[in-house]
Amino acid sequence: MIDRNDVEHVARLTRLALTEEELERMREQLNSILAHLDTLRGVDTEGVEPTSHAVDIVNVMREDVVEPCLPQEAMLANAPDRSGELFRVPRIIEE
């Protein structure tokens, strides 16, 4: 069972500010997702290799070839704040 502390913890990790109502709604939703996983756990997987991927393919690789980049101005166009050619972000307090 996921309690309010768990939801607050995950919200903090993802930098989400949730209202009281949202916290409660998330708690309910996350618990119902976990309940669904319990249902899945009931499936017999004896002898089935674990996988992390739904598609049964491996080794998709590209050759080491340089391709055109996005123009610098295009990349910086979305910046909420910039200083010359650099993105400007609020000071990092954690350090």
Add this chain to the structure above:
Amino acid sequence: MTEPGRISRRPLPDRAGLTDPAPTTYDVVIGLEVHAQLLTRSKMFCGCPTTFGAAPNSQTCPVCQGMPGVLPVVNRKAVELAIRTALAFGCRVNPACRFARKHYYYPDMPKNYQISQYEEPLAEDGHLEIDIDGAPRTIGIQRLHLEEDVGKLVHEGSLETAQASLVDFNRSGVPLMETVSKPDLRSPEEAATYLKAFRSVLLFLGVCDGNMEEGSLRCDANVSLRPRGSTTLGTKVEIKNLNSFRNVQRALEFEVRRQAQALDAGERIRQETRLWDADRGYTRSMRSKEYAHDYRYFPEPDLVPLRIDPRWVDEIRAGLPELPRARRQRFVAQYGLPAYDADVLTQSRALGDYYEAVLREPAASAGADRPKIVSNWVMSELLRVLPGDDERAIETSPIPPHHLAGLLRLIDDGTISGRIAKDVFQKMFDSREDAPTIVGREGLTQVADATALGGIVDSVMAANPKAIEDFRRGKTAAKKSLFGQVMKATGGKANPMLVDRLLEDKLSKIQR
């Protein structure tokens, strides 16, 4: 980066054979995490170039910026270079591996997760042999995995007073190989030695340029102390920002002292990450909150697993070059070089290649001491003008190996003296010309004509009656002074052995 819990806690090797008794009653336990940028042309998961020093934010694309809906694709070359390194360290290359998302929020990473490897890394369980005071030591390598680099943060003003940080994302997505050592290192000095040996292997393999200043090779250290003889590990502190060999050693020395003092005072060591401040020479706590290490790894859904073909691994293994330590040992055994020379000459692959290329060139006289003579020239002259650990600088030396060999032939056959040869060397370096061209044009051929030299010796002797008198009274130093004067009179061009013989001859006649 690895989770603290993932560092193996297997029993440490016993201390038999270790020589340095630490000044405290604690044993030092160090493990290093080395991040190396791989020498690919394009990034780990997209086609952006990896060139260092481009205009900020000019080498990015939607993939390396983590825009919605884009798909990363693994760079085959990066996997190859990592396998190459893994094999050089004797690691087991896992038949299957996959990528994972490592989540954390920091402005150096627009996706808010870094694609890394977690539970199934590319390779595990290798080792690196290092020499500590001439004695070999084996340092375990726990794992080697691939990930992507993150952007570069510049603080506006100093870190303490900065109001904002500036971000350049050119580096984000550059292939990064992380290698985690086992906690086998027993002193700051050993840690620095390990890092040097590690870097030198990467240079030999050609997988990383090893430039610590530009950040293509970076190092973090984990250090803990435990009461001497105890087998339980102390609380581990991670130190970041170790961007040179000297800083690795200085930071660890500081940290060992700090922890020893704290333990002596009965304090507990806090598990934390500390930042090395090279300017002020101390480590300080990074006040990250305790949940910062909750990375919530999960398999990267946008990348399918890798199944490494054993034939590919065999192919890469077959192409491995001779590694630094093996070459060093061979230089001692094959050429009879002192260990010191072998050490210097194998600091990069290019330098060792250069040395052997000179040896392969024809010589005027193939004396048994030729390997040492060539070594002397490379160490004292070539390395005076070029950095020996810079592959490119050595490979593109203005004096190629056959030019140096040509210079040595002129000394051997008596055309020029050793002293003049040093001037010629400098001229060769400046002009890229070969030795015979310079010697011929500038008339540097030494006077080896006994008649011509005899005349000069006679006139020097006539002009120095006092020296002759001194010699007669048994002062042999007088001969040295006359020798010097003859050399001076010929502008250093006289064949020294001939001058010596002529003087000996003429002085012995005076004595009679």
